Amino acid sequence: MDNGKNTWGTPWTGSYFMKEALKEAKKAYKKNETPIGAVIVKDGMIIARGHNEKELKMDATLHAEMTAIKKASKKLGSWRLNDCDIYVTLEPCTMCAGAIIQARIRRLYIGAPDPKAGAAGSVINVFAIENFNHKVEVIHGILEEECSNILKVFFKELRAKKAGKHVWESLE
Ligand SMILES: [Zn+2]
Numbered sequence: 550m551d552n553g554k555n556t557w558g559t560p561w562t563g564s565y566f567m568k569e570a571l572k573e574a575k576k577a578y579k580k581n582e583t584p585i586g587a588v589i590v591k592d593g594m595i596i597a598r599g600h601n602e603k604e605l606k607m608d609a610t611l612h613a614e615m616t617a618i619k620k621a622s623k624k625l626g627s628w629r630l631n632d633c634d635i636y637v638t639l640e641p642c643t644m645c646a647g648a649i650i651q652a653r654i655r656r657l658y659i660g661a662p663d664p665k666a667g668a669a670g671s672v673i674n675v676f677a678i679e680n681f682n683h684k685v686e687v688i689h690g691i692l693e694e695e696c697s698n699i700l701k702v703f704f705k706e707l708r709a710k711k712a713g714k715h716v717w718e719s720l721e
Contacts (some may be wrong), residue, residue: 573600587613597621614645638696639665646675660696
Protein backbone atom coordinates (compact mmCIF):
# COMPACT_ATOMS: atom_id res chain seq x y z
CA MET A 550 0.00 0.00 0.00
CA ASP A 551 1.29 3.43 -0.79
CA ASN A 552 -1.55 5.48 0.68
CA GLY A 553 -2.41 7.07 -2.63
CA LYS A 554 1.11 8.25 -3.36
CA ASN A 555 2.32 7.38 -6.81
CA THR A 556 5.64 5.81 -7.74
CA TRP A 557 7.34 9.21 -7.66
CA GLY A 558 6.06 9.81 -4.16
CA THR A 559 4.04 12.92 -4.92
CA PRO A 560 0.87 12.71 -2.83
CA TRP A 561 -1.29 14.93 -5.07
CA THR A 562 -1.04 12.72 -8.14
CA GLY A 563 -3.51 10.13 -6.87
CA SER A 564 -6.10 12.77 -6.18
CA TYR A 565 -5.40 14.40 -9.55
CA PHE A 566 -6.33 11.21 -11.40
CA MET A 567 -9.30 10.59 -9.11
CA LYS A 568 -10.51 14.09 -9.99
CA GLU A 569 -10.37 13.04 -13.63
CA ALA A 570 -12.41 9.92 -12.76
CA LEU A 571 -14.88 12.24 -11.03
CA LYS A 572 -15.20 14.22 -14.27
CA GLU A 573 -16.30 10.96 -15.88
CA ALA A 574 -18.78 10.36 -13.05
CA LYS A 575 -20.24 13.81 -13.77
CA LYS A 576 -20.71 12.83 -17.42
CA ALA A 577 -22.77 9.85 -16.22
CA TYR A 578 -24.69 12.15 -13.87
CA LYS A 579 -25.65 14.41 -16.76
CA LYS A 580 -27.04 11.38 -18.61
CA ASN A 581 -29.12 10.40 -15.57
CA GLU A 582 -26.88 7.42 -14.97
CA THR A 583 -25.58 6.48 -11.53
CA PRO A 584 -22.48 8.72 -11.40
CA ILE A 585 -19.47 6.44 -11.43
CA GLY A 586 -16.31 7.17 -13.41
CA ALA A 587 -12.95 5.56 -14.11
CA VAL A 588 -9.65 6.44 -15.75
CA ILE A 589 -6.71 4.22 -16.65
CA VAL A 590 -3.21 5.64 -16.26
CA LYS A 591 0.01 4.45 -17.88
CA ASP A 592 3.38 6.16 -17.42
CA GLY A 593 1.70 9.07 -15.67
CA MET A 594 -0.77 9.67 -18.49
CA ILE A 595 -4.46 8.96 -18.85
CA ILE A 596 -4.88 6.48 -21.70
CA ALA A 597 -8.57 5.66 -21.28
CA ARG A 598 -11.70 6.97 -19.61
CA GLY A 599 -15.10 5.51 -18.90
CA HIS A 600 -18.34 6.20 -17.11
CA ASN A 601 -21.40 4.21 -16.24
CA GLU A 602 -23.84 3.88 -19.17
CA LYS A 603 -25.88 0.93 -18.02
CA GLU A 604 -29.33 2.51 -18.35
CA LEU A 605 -28.79 4.45 -21.54
CA LYS A 606 -27.37 1.52 -23.48
CA MET A 607 -29.44 -1.08 -21.64
CA ASP A 608 -26.37 -3.16 -20.88
CA ALA A 609 -25.58 -4.41 -17.39
CA THR A 610 -21.89 -4.77 -18.30
CA LEU A 611 -21.34 -1.12 -19.20
CA HIS A 612 -19.79 -0.08 -15.90
CA ALA A 613 -17.18 2.69 -15.90
CA GLU A 614 -14.32 0.22 -15.37
CA MET A 615 -15.41 -2.08 -18.22
CA THR A 616 -15.56 0.79 -20.71
CA ALA A 617 -12.18 2.13 -19.58
CA ILE A 618 -10.55 -1.32 -19.79
CA LYS A 619 -11.94 -1.90 -23.30
CA LYS A 620 -10.69 1.51 -24.48
CA ALA A 621 -7.23 1.03 -22.90
CA SER A 622 -6.85 -2.40 -24.54
CA LYS A 623 -7.82 -0.98 -27.90
CA LYS A 624 -5.37 1.89 -27.50
CA LEU A 625 -2.46 -0.34 -26.46
CA GLY A 626 -3.38 -3.09 -28.91
CA SER A 627 -3.29 -5.66 -26.12
CA TRP A 628 -5.54 -7.11 -23.46
CA ARG A 629 -2.60 -6.99 -21.06
CA LEU A 630 -2.61 -3.79 -19.04
CA ASN A 631 0.33 -4.76 -16.80
CA ASP A 632 1.80 -1.30 -16.32
CA CYS A 633 -1.55 0.39 -15.96
CA ASP A 634 -3.35 1.71 -12.89
CA ILE A 635 -7.09 2.23 -12.69
CA TYR A 636 -8.83 4.94 -10.69
CA VAL A 637 -12.51 4.34 -9.94
CA THR A 638 -14.82 6.65 -8.00
CA LEU A 639 -16.72 3.70 -6.46
CA GLU A 640 -15.46 0.34 -5.24
CA PRO A 641 -15.71 -2.15 -8.16
CA CYS A 642 -18.36 -4.87 -8.29
CA THR A 643 -17.46 -8.56 -8.77
CA MET A 644 -17.64 -8.28 -12.58
CA CYS A 645 -15.29 -5.31 -12.71
CA ALA A 646 -12.96 -6.78 -10.08
CA GLY A 647 -12.74 -9.87 -12.30
CA ALA A 648 -12.04 -7.76 -15.38
CA ILE A 649 -9.34 -5.80 -13.53
CA ILE A 650 -7.61 -9.06 -12.61
CA GLN A 651 -8.07 -10.49 -16.13
CA ALA A 652 -6.52 -7.35 -17.65
CA ARG A 653 -3.51 -7.70 -15.29
CA ILE A 654 -3.91 -4.14 -14.04
CA ARG A 655 -1.17 -3.17 -11.60
CA ARG A 656 -2.97 -0.94 -9.11
CA LEU A 657 -6.54 -0.12 -8.28
CA TYR A 658 -7.31 3.21 -6.64
CA ILE A 659 -10.79 3.43 -5.12
CA GLY A 660 -12.75 6.55 -4.15
CA ALA A 661 -15.80 5.56 -2.11
CA PRO A 662 -16.68 2.13 -0.73
CA ASP A 663 -19.81 0.32 -1.99
CA PRO A 664 -21.43 -1.50 0.93
CA LYS A 665 -24.05 -3.08 -1.37
CA ALA A 666 -21.92 -4.47 -4.21
CA GLY A 667 -18.25 -3.76 -3.50
CA ALA A 668 -15.86 -6.59 -4.33
CA ALA A 669 -12.74 -5.03 -2.83
CA GLY A 670 -13.64 -5.63 0.79
CA SER A 671 -17.21 -4.40 1.33
CA VAL A 672 -19.28 -7.46 0.31
CA ILE A 673 -16.40 -9.71 -0.73
CA ASN A 674 -12.72 -9.12 -1.34
CA VAL A 675 -11.85 -10.66 -4.68
CA PHE A 676 -8.40 -9.04 -4.55
CA ALA A 677 -7.48 -10.86 -1.35
CA ILE A 678 -7.90 -14.33 -2.87
CA GLU A 679 -4.41 -15.79 -2.89
CA ASN A 680 -4.98 -18.44 -5.57
CA PHE A 681 -5.43 -16.05 -8.50
CA ASN A 682 -2.48 -15.85 -10.87
CA HIS A 683 -2.43 -12.07 -10.79
CA LYS A 684 -2.31 -9.76 -7.80
CA VAL A 685 -3.64 -6.22 -7.97
CA GLU A 686 -2.49 -3.67 -5.42
CA VAL A 687 -5.57 -1.94 -3.98
CA ILE A 688 -5.60 1.55 -2.44
CA HIS A 689 -8.79 2.79 -0.82
CA GLY A 690 -10.15 6.20 0.12
CA ILE A 691 -8.83 8.51 -2.63
CA LEU A 692 -11.08 11.63 -2.52
CA GLU A 693 -13.63 9.46 -0.75
CA GLU A 694 -15.85 12.36 0.27
CA GLU A 695 -16.20 13.83 -3.23
CA CYS A 696 -16.73 10.39 -4.76
CA SER A 697 -19.48 9.47 -2.33
CA ASN A 698 -21.03 12.95 -2.38
CA ILE A 699 -21.82 12.87 -6.11
CA LEU A 700 -23.69 9.58 -5.54
CA LYS A 701 -25.57 10.98 -2.54
CA VAL A 702 -26.69 14.03 -4.54
CA PHE A 703 -27.73 11.83 -7.47
CA PHE A 704 -29.89 9.54 -5.34
CA LYS A 705 -31.33 12.48 -3.41
CA GLU A 706 -32.41 14.08 -6.68
CA LEU A 707 -33.75 10.78 -7.96
CA ARG A 708 -35.91 10.39 -4.86
CA ALA A 709 -37.10 13.98 -5.19
CA LYS A 710 -37.97 13.44 -8.86
CA LYS A 711 -39.95 10.34 -7.98
CA ALA A 712 -41.78 12.33 -5.34
CA GLY A 713 -42.55 14.99 -7.96
CA LYS A 714 -40.42 17.66 -6.34
CA HIS A 715 -37.79 19.81 -7.93
CA VAL A 716 -34.44 20.05 -6.30
CA TRP A 717 -31.95 22.57 -7.56
CA GLU A 718 -28.49 21.44 -6.79
CA SER A 719 -25.23 22.15 -8.41
CA LEU A 720 -22.22 19.89 -8.34
CA GLU A 721 -19.77 22.53 -9.43
ZN1 LIG B 1 -18.78 -3.04 -12.01
